[in-house]
Amino acid sequence: MATDYEELKERREPGYRDVNERLGDYMEVERTLSIDEGKEQALRCMSCGTPFCHGYACPLDNIIPETNELIMEDRWEEALELLLFTHPFPEFTARICPALCEGSCVRAINDQPVTIRQLEKMIIEKGFHEGWVKPRPPARRRTENIAVIGSGPAGLAAADRLNKFGFNVTVYERELNPGGLLLYGIPNFKLDKNIVKRRIKLMQEEGIVFECGVNAGSDISYNYLKRRFSAVLLTGGTQLPRDLNIPGRKLDGVIFAMPFLKAQNKRIIGEPLAPEEDITAKNKKVVIIGGGDTGSDCLGTALRQGAEEVYQFEILPRPPECRSEDNPWPLWPQVDRISSSHLEGGKRRWSVTTKKFEGDAGGKLKRLHCCEVKWIKKDGKNFPAEVEGSSFTVETDLAILAMGFLGPGPDPLADKLALKRDNQGNIAVDNDHMTDMPGIFSAGDMARGQSLVVRALADGKNAADKIAAFIGPALRR
Ligand SMILES: Cc1cc2nc3c(=O)[nH]c(=O)nc-3n(C[C@H](O)[C@H](O)[C@H](O)COP(=O)(O)OP(=O)(O)OC[C@H]3O[C@@H](n4cnc5c(N)ncnc54)[C@H](O)[C@@H]3O)c2cc1C
Numbered sequence: 001m002a003t004d005y006e007e008l009k010e011r012r013e014p015g016y017r018d019v020n021e022r023l024g025d026y027m028e029v030e031r032t033l034s035i036d037e038g039k040e041q042a043l044r045c046m047s048c049g050t051p052f053c054h055g056y057a058c059p060l061d062n063i064i065p066e067t068n069e070l071i072m073e074d075r076w077e078e079a080l081e082l083l084l085f086t087h088p089f090p091e092f093t094a095r096i097c098p099a100l101c102e103g104s105c106v107r108a109i110n111d112q113p114v115t116i117r118q119l120e121k122m123i124i125e126k127g128f129h130e131g132w133v134k135p136r137p138p139a140r141r142r143t144e145n146i147a148v149i150g151s152g153p154a155g156l157a158a159a160d161r162l163n164k165f166g167f168n169v170t171v172y173e174r175e176l177n178p179g180g181l182l183l184y185g186i187p188n189f190k191l192d193k194n195i196v197k198r199r200i201k202l203m204q205e206e207g208i209v210f211e212c213g214v215n216a217g218s219d220i221s222y223n224y225l226k227r228r229f230s231a232v233l234l235t236g237g238t239q240l241p242r243d244l245n246i247p248g249r250k251l252d253g254v255i256f257a258m259p260f261l262k263a264q265n266k267r268i269i270g271e272p273l274a275p276e277e278d279i280t281a282k283n284k285k286v287v288i289i290g291g292g293d294t295g296s297d298c299l300g301t302a303l304r305q306g307a308e309e310v311y312q313f314e315i316l317p318r319p320p321e322c323r324s325e326d327n328p329w330p331l332w333p334q335v336d337r338i339s340s341s342h343l344e345g346g347k348r349r350w351s352v353t354t355k356k357f358e359g360d361a362g363g364k365l366k367r368l369h370c371c372e373v374k375w376i377k378k379d380g381k382n383f384p385a386e387v388e389g390s391s392f393t394v395e396t397d398l399a400i401l402a403m404g405f406l407g408p409g410p411d412p413l414a415d416k417l418a419l420k421r422d423n424q425g426n427i428a429v430d431n432d433h434m435t436d437m438p439g440i441f442s443a444g445d446m447a448r449g450q451s452l453v454v455r456a457l458a459d460g461k462n463a464a465d466k467i468a469a470f471i472g473p474a475l476r477r
Pocket of ligand 1: 096097098149150151152153154155172173174175179180181182185186187190214215216217235236237238261293294297411412413443444445446450451452453454456
């Protein structure tokens with residue numbers, strides 16, 4: 001193996017399974033590097049004086065250069081310990097994080113970044129494989145109980161940390177299974193649902209109680225929570241999708257992305273689907289409106305379900321292939337991202353807006369009326385303007401709206417307590433994650449708005465620290 005940086009290898013990606021093979025199933029598409037390849041990649045990490053991956057980019061403050069050094073030296077168990085020191089669940093981000101760390105890897109100033117996310121996957125999966133990841137219940141239990149509402153990454157990270165502090169933690173989840181968007185949103189081909197279940201089992205073995213099928217604020221009241229718990233943490237996520245209020249919006253066949261993705265994930269985990277939930281793209285002409293990650297998840301799902309054809313439209317122009325001058329390192333690179341789903345099929349178009357949905361006499365969606373736009377600057381803001389003569393129609397049976405989220409929306413508990421919202425509609429919290437009601441905290445997408453798993457994990461961890469400080473030290477018995 002090379003020891004001189006001049007001789008170092010290039011960035012190596014593990015790649016994906018063959019397209020034809022992976023379109024026939026819903027299993028994870030990304031491969032994993034071999035141990036030797038991983039060590040070679042770790043060697044590309046330069047132990048830079050100021051590692052921007054760690055202090056600047058990673059919301060969890062993962063200690064990346066030192067972890068990579070341990071990999072280089074084949075000290076995997078120590079690498080695992082160091083990773084788990086900052087990161088509660090590396091197996092999730094190792095699969096689905098956009099890897100903010102890689103965007104600011106010092107090596108990427110004039111080369112390709114280190115494959116940090118892939119190395120994280122190798123460490124944690126080796127940890128599970130070797131039996132190094134075990135239930136670690138707290139040495140001592142405290143007397144106080146804490147309720148976490150919502151079991152997405154923010155709720156899980158908070159529950160994990162509070163449990164490690166010795167509190168008795170109950171997680172309430174309104175779905176039938178815990179995991180939030182890790183389970184019901186992100187497709188199985190990116191994050192296998194058995195990976196989520198494996199972690200939940202471990203958390204249960206560590207003493208965390210999960211009560212599923214419970215809508216807090218509706219099935220259980222605040223008075224009930226107040227009697228039983230010293231603090232309540234709300235991590236209900238963003239539930240309100242951005243709509244497209246144009247003519248024909250109410251036609252049968254115009255749906256939001258989440259019910260579409262959720263239906264497929266429910267099939268995979270064997271949960272029952274009500275007839276109105278049982279949506280599929282099989283034999284349909286599909287248009288996905290929204291060019292982001294959720295749209296790309298819908299694309300991969302529609303292709304696997306056997307859609308006849310799939311388009312993905314984005315109103316913004318296509319981003320550049322490489323960083324532009326006003327987007328220098330170490331900022332997150334605003335470049336065109338090609339997901340595994342984009343490599344599987346479908347047609348992407350940019351700078352396209354939809355003006356009207358047209359249906360048949362029975363109220364079923366038949367076609368979309370669209371046009372191209374160009375972006376013009378007015379009063380310092382960018383606006384889309386229709387390109388004359390660019391109108392076109394697309395025959396469609398299923399239009400999937402994947403245009404982001406507008407905050408938590410109505411929430412039974414927050415609304416009954418009339419918790420203050422910020423000007424985006426998120427739950428307003430102070431620097432300690434506390435709402436305007438003492439003892440009620442909020443974290444994750446519910447408080448910060450639509451974001452990433454890694455930020456939800458970091459928020460959950462921080463909120464747990466603030467809750468522990470709010471409750472104070474354990475009383476001596
Ligand atoms: C389709 C899709 C794909 C994504 N892909 C990625 C990706 O690849 N990488 C990435 O980093 N991020 C991704 N994201 C974003 C990421 O999933 C979220 O930022 C993250 O899950 C937010 O975590 P959270 O814990 O705040 O909320 P959520 O994961 O939304 O969890 C909230 C949970 O609270 C429950 N809940 C709500 N109200 C109540 C109540 N009253 N009582 C009980 N339970 C309640 C909900 O049922 C849900 O289970 C994706 C998002 C979507 C929609």
